[in-house]
Amino acid sequence: MYQHLVFCVLLLISLIDLSTAARSSPPDNVLEWVQNDDRRFLRANIRVGDLDRTIKFYTEFLGMKILSRKEFPEANFSTAVIGFGSEDTQFILGLTQYRMFDTAVGKLELGTAFSHFGITTQDIYTMVEKIRAAGGVITREPGPVTPGGTTIYAFVNDPDGYSFELLLRPPTPEPLNHMCLNVVDIDRSIDFYERALGMKLLLPTFNNTEEQYTVAMVGYGTNYTQTVVIELKYNFNVTEYTKGNGYAQVAIGTDDVYKSSAAAVKQVVQELGGKIIRPPGPIPFLGSKITAFLDSDGFETVLVDNDDYAKYLKKD
Template sequence: MASLLFSAAPNLRASLPLSSSSTAASLRFANSSYLPSRRLALFHLGSALPQSQLLGVKASNILRTEGNTIEAASDRIMAQAATTTTTKENVLEWVKNDKRRMLHVVYRVGDLDKTIKFYTECLGMKLLRKRDIPEDRYTNAFLGFGPEDSHFVVELTYNYGVDKYDIGTGFGHFGIAVEDVARTVELIKAKGGTVTREPGPVKGGSTVIAFIKDPDGYKFELLERGPTPEPLCQVMLRVGDLDRAINFYKKAFGMELLHIKDNPDYKYTVAMLGYGPEDKNAVLELTYNYGVTDYDKGNGYAQIAIGTNDVYKTAEAIKLCGGTIIREPGSLPGINTKITACLDLDGWKTVFVDNIDFLKELE
């Protein structure tokens, strides 16, 4: 497992301060209130991998060092009870009927205020909430086009003293649906934004698009559409085997293959997967470039979070489909939120969060 974790964030430590204590502190990430136990719990899920995972320490040992042996044992018993009464067939059938939604996408930025200003003034997002944890040397901000209980949002992390990240070659772009691409691009230019592809029809199609970069170099594709309930509409990731990836996301994640398009002239194939039609839901865009089987994932992009009714069955399905569980299902130390975290077959990280617990967290 340690080799998988290193490959997911190969340049992580190089960008951090030199002392080990400040290194751990500068990478901490939370989705929580200011309770110390809660911050510690969500540190294991966030935008950076904890030192204990990087050193190959098992999750059970981590929990024991925090005095949570009883809680960990209880979670294992619950997990065993959930899996011993099921079979492969009914677990995968359950996945198809689970109530799932893409909740947020997590990534790191070097100047939080500058990024927030760009997203709100140029892209029309709203700052939903922000929290600073000075004792742990990080700040989080959540932005989107609507409340978190009904919209897909971005979750930004600023680690004190880290002003630049390696985005890598595996992450592609985020997609935002706008009613007038040309007008949006003019606004972005006026605010000093970078336009990397001027407005115009997509190659081989009629949809008007443009590409821009945010202050940290993350790419955004602007897609011209009518009014939509989910303007933050895409996360594009590159994969080494598209058929394998589609099969995994359909079976293990319960996503629907919405459409697939091959572009032999440009030597790539794109597949759209999600939990509903593209014009009403955020979707995952998987891209396969002919002959490329592996990508550098950098240390900027972190993960997607998805809601589920049962993290135990979710983890079982992921294991059955060949995914790697990097955080066994169960309650987070100090709070009752149940989660599980995994790597897909290309090493991309996803965290599944209990739906009811997620709504309680927002309260």
């Protein structure tokens, strides 16, 4: 348990830019290799103001379960892993609460760049009423996306202000089904995630001229209702967002962090912007190989070796 929790913490904190010996020169078709890599969304890591309060909200009102929890009193922070199912099959959330603020951590600020998480439910009306009865914030009442439409959704806020979109759908393999990021150039962002991360555009780009935004869903697989996706959102005429220090990063599994980062990501970053902030290589004393980079909008992605991740889950 200790090793796996340290592994989680290393994903939650800012990763140090360490030099790593590169492997042999990557093949010319590395971007084609990315499209065929075995990738899966592992977790999103966020910072919270009160871990107990957040866990209560996510378990009692959103239906999640506590998968692990650990206190680090000597470092004044606590962590928890929470989700709808096992870490080896589902997308989950990693939570961190800092007990003491200092100049490096500062007060929790969500910023405007991260938009929301998405959760599917079979009883959206009951869920919304439970949240309302407990004093929760409902920012959008349940209703169709368009007048007369069949897709029913609502928006609620957790105690820290993180927004959750609730979607009325039949049971799916991934109830925590998407995260939405605000971007300034949606075509560039789609290009980045397709080429650097091997994702696919799962639905045609949707323009909502009335509410002044455009969205695109990218991810792995073929059916956006049965898998996890990243929703990229362009708000008309908005050219800048604040990152804050709440949302940290998304972690994705890969068969080879060296091909993924040293070759594929490096090539795409040079063309579209972004930055490799942790070259591919093993984490000291844990032996897990990872790499980390920023996309063209400054959002962080951590790629984790699939075999290493599976070994740490078994150790728990």
